[in-house]
Amino acid sequence: MTEKYYTVEQISEMLNMHSKTIQRYIREGKLKATKLGKSWRVTGHDLSVFTGGSEKEPVRRAGFTGDERSITVSSVIDIDVLDHTEALRIVNSATALMNSKPSEYGRSKMTTQYIESEGTVRIMITASLKVMEIMLASIAALTSED
Numbered sequence: 749m750t751e752k753y754y755t756v757e758q759i760s761e762m763l764n765m766h767s768k769t770i771q772r773y774i775r776e777g778k779l780k781a782t783k784l785g786k787s788w789r790v791t792g793h794d795l796s797v798f799t800g801g802s803e804k805e806p807v808r809r810a811g812f813t814g815d816e817r818s819i820t821v822s823s824v825i826d827i828d829v830l831d832h833t834e835a836l837r838i839v840n841s842a843t844a845l846m847n848s849k850p851s852e853y854g855r856s857k858m859t860t861q862y863i864e865s866e867g868t869v870r871i872m873i874t875a876s877l878k879v880m881e882i883m884l885a886s887i888a889a890l891t892s893e894d
Contacts, residue, residue, distance in 0.1 A: 753789040763799070773798070818854070821880045825871045827891055835862040835869045838890055842871055845886050846879075853879050 760767040773779040780794040829835045856875030
């Protein structure tokens, strides 16, 4: 059985909503969608979930047997730095570490910010428990004074 996909325009017509409203729901994560080129596509299941419809069978992640869980954690780390050079060293090291993680560790996201007026580097991470454990330990090692 193949999954049916809908465009933003098709959804806006079906739900009698403006297409920009549908795009905002996608951007905010209220409506799950996949980007294909420059346009979004929404599966029939995701549209059903969004509109409050019911599905015949529960949706499970591919390969999920009930013995494993997908856990995502988020963290904001503020690090006091002496100058721009130290901020750059920390940000570059954290970025390199995040970019070199094995694909089996799943999806993750990291945003960094140097707040010069406060002398602070802010690192925001959303990742699996394992990736978060590695990132926090690495940041601790990068910033230790020993």
